[in-house]
Amino acid sequence: MIDLTATELLKRQSDGDLTAEAIASSCLTRIRDHDPHIRAFLAVDEAHVMEQARAIDAKRKRGDVLGKLAGIPIALKDVLCVKGQTTTAGSKILRNFVPPYDAHVISRLREADAILLGKTNMDEFAMGSSTENSAFQVTRNPWDLERTPGGSSGGSAAAVAASFAPLALGTDTGGSVRQPASLCGVVGLKPSYGRVSRYGLIAYGSSLDQIGPFTRDVRDVAILLAVIAGHDARDSTCVNAPVPDYAGELDKPLKPLTIGVPREFFSEGLDREVETAVKEALKAYAGLGATIKEISLPHSPHAVAVYYLVATAEASSNLARYDGVHFGHRAASFRGLIDMVKKSRGEGFGAEVKRRIMLGTYALSSGYIDAYYLKALKVRRLIRADFDRAFAECDAIIGPTTPTAAFKIGEKTSDPLSMYLSDIYTISANLAGIPGISIPCGFTKAGLPIGLQIMAAPFAEERLLRIARMFENETDWHMRRPKM
């Protein structure tokens, strides 16, 4: 049961072969047995999980209309506010924060009768690519406990890979869904900017943040995305566009299909085994009748630099709210108001968060804003224009999700820049606001998963998922599970 997709679990329940209670209970058993080694979860309230599951079974028994995710457990990155449940964003500064409201996506999940399984570990304030920046614990990759699951949504990716939950939500500001999905051998989608409301998502880089699903296959992404996507007036950047039936024509291959392969994604730094797996995937698409076309995204080599100015500038502003006044940590002793703010922040934030606040403050400070922040925004427009040009001639852009498979715990922690470069292929999608998905496309000789990234034009998720599904229907990489 633990290896079934949400789609299969929904069917088994409606066929009367399984109850929500049995599903929830098997997830909890699995978590109890294996999470002490993986450490994907920060909090699981077992009694509350079982209570939700029994309520769904009772609803079904009464013959009530059930939601689209009835009885399906979902793990939630601890950056999404859940009313009445501690939500930490992986930070000491929010160690005791209990949100007074639900994030929009949480309300949607409740309406869909999903089972909120627990809160997953993450890099503090979603700043990181390995989940090692969590103030609470280090999460391990289920495929190799010596390696990181990626980040920042590493707990959610590991939870799906370890079969703790069929579904999870993460957030992606520079690759934080796609990169850990790739490193953990699961499917992860970053929707178009504005597709999913950010209401109740603890902000990092507001012009880049999007909430996205982790699943075992593309069909489950289609189902979960349909539940969380759509307009919400409480996020003014959430676009009021109709939500298509993503699952409807999912299995209908896209024909004709032109795939752009950016030469910049196959240069220095790309691991040989990853390159080989991605090229095999492109051959599979060619075999399905796709036209494969080499393209150029000439400004993409600057994406990491643009990102680390734009995201940190936004972070320095967003994180100004942690001042020890309204919520969060307040220092025990201080001299006056300003000192209270400085000490509370100095004690509450971890090293990477401080580094990014510092960089962002510097990029926005008088005398440097033109040279750094505004310059970065101009190059951001050039990056966007590269994509616009590419999508005028291609339906999708395909390349590796990450330059290497999962790296070792501790390998990159002393060199922030090398950690940043692990997001080199994912960051430009956030800057341009386009959707991107990572799907499993192979394994290294050492048995580590490799991810294929597919990107499409803004709000073209329906086609993006169909294109991803074409590959998935031809291969069984997504069916493999780590030995645990």
Added chain:
Amino acid sequence: MSLSADDVRKVAELARLELGEAELATMAPQLNAIVDYVNQLQAVNTDNVEPLAHAVEFHDVFRADVPSVSLEPAAALANAPARDGDFYRVPAVFGD
């Protein structure tokens, strides 16, 4: 362009972050490495390019101006580090 220890102290002051001496010592070289890296952008020609602050370029999103229910004071204050009745308690803002 390189940040001195004094520059780092000044930015920390602007960011309202108290950093210990050990943190300041590691912060300067790390920030410099990142600043060196992002300086690659100076070589990109951006003449006549407008900054792109948001991928979806919104302008003035309006909603109907109707009163609605907001958080109860008790819920809004539940996470306050210090409070006094229905108020947040903070040290004196002006002087000691």
